[in-house]
Amino acid sequence: MENENPYIFNEDATIAKPIFVWKKSIITKLSRHMFWDVYIQELDIKKNKNLIIERIALYGNDNDIRIMFLLYSKGDIKKALINSDSLNQITIEYFSLVLGVKKEAFKCYGKKPAHQM
Helix, strand or coil: CCCCCCEEECCCCCEEEEHHHHHHHHHHHCCHHHHCCCCHHHCCCCCCHHHHHHHHHHHCCHHHHHHHHHHCCHHHHHHHHHCCCCCCHHHHHHHHHHHCCCHHHCCCCCCCCCCCC
16 A cells, blocks of 8 residues: 555645545546446545546546546556456557556457447
8 A cells, every 4th residue: 555645735835635635525526427326425535446447437538537647546547447347449448558558458358348338
């Protein structure tokens, strides 16, 4: 587990607010259509990490992807997407470039997802 400083600092080096409060509030800025089956306010950024990352990768816009990279490390995102069972080929192509991972490394590479739209 990473030793992450739990505080965000203002320019004058005063503490702005704890990072976990900031992260919890930023999740409400995500596009709601990605979480049609859950209450976005009840998502836990640690417990629901894989769900959040996968939904953003599949259905998110540019802003959602930026938020994902603020919420999670590149390593966490890479691990969640590589192990996902339900990415489509376009998503794999995009994130293989963004994350610097070979397409073949993705668990569902070459497979048609059951819920593909």
